[in-house]
Amino acid sequence: MAPPTAVWSKLEIRAVVRFLFAKGIKCSAIYREIVENYGEHVYQWCSWFKDGRTSLQDEPRSGCPNTANYDWNTARVDELIKVDRRVKLEEISLKLDIPKTNFYEIVHDKLG
Template identity: 60%
Template sequence: MATPIKEWSKLEVRAVVLFLFSKGTKPSEIHKQIAETYVEGAMSRSRVYQWCTWFGEGQTSLCDEPKSGRPKTSTNEENTTRVDELIRCDRRMKIREIALKLEIPKSTVHEIVHDTLGYRKVSARWVPKMLTEDHKLQRVEISQRLLQRCEQDNGDEDTTHTDVGTGGDFQANNNLFDNLITGDETWVHLNTPETKRDSMTWKHPSSPVNQKFLRFFAFHKKDLVCCIARPREGHLSLSGPPSGQGSF
């Protein structure tokens, strides 16, 4: 028995089917001869019958016909441009929404957004206050004055100084920080504000970091501002707005 042919091509096997079919050989016999001549897997029984049907209908080409329908990939220049335009118009748009709007697969949108366009979705960075340049300058000046006072008060227990923040006087001691009061304020919301995940936007790695101030929320008319103050030693002071008012 001859050794089966190990190296073959699809066109070669199809040519054998066409040759045998043109001689009047039955499809079952064609498959038997191919199985004996070539290694297993050269052409299945169903494919032999399929090609015999096509040859019987008059087809002579051994090549596959072009397939109709959607191409294998939708990642092309046109879709890339459309996705980029949508993101630039609304940086909070989700991949699912982009896919529905453009009628392309979510996997394609994901590839375009992350691999082709280089976007990544991040949240805005929370900051307690949006300080102006004047606010920043005032903080620097006050900090410098506090440092100077610490140097002047070192070892001097009998000197009276003007308070940096209020203009009042106090008796200095060995530790200036015993006379300082720290404080802050916070909003008490009566509604559910937007979550950090809801505020995520698309950006490139080189884009500046977004910042989000608490006033970005849509405040309820009854929301409150609470002020908290505490000395180094003593009780915590908590105060709110007068009755009937939403804020100071």
């Protein structure tokens, strides 16, 4: 039996799509078979493979990368909270110059 799809990476899913496409299975059949487990991007990847794409990696995107969630920022936030458990989270956000949305993501998702 296959492992739960929740633990499969994007690259593994794309590799399955590419494999089925290379076997000559139509995009619509691949889509029907896989979309219920892997999401809506299956058909898009079939189209890209049909157009000659071979890479499974995402293409580079323009814009600023999300730098606030780097591990060193998480460590800095964790350290400041441990030094003073009563410190306001907004104060740390301002002190470290991390946008509030990214800061709250660090506190709630990474530090829990």
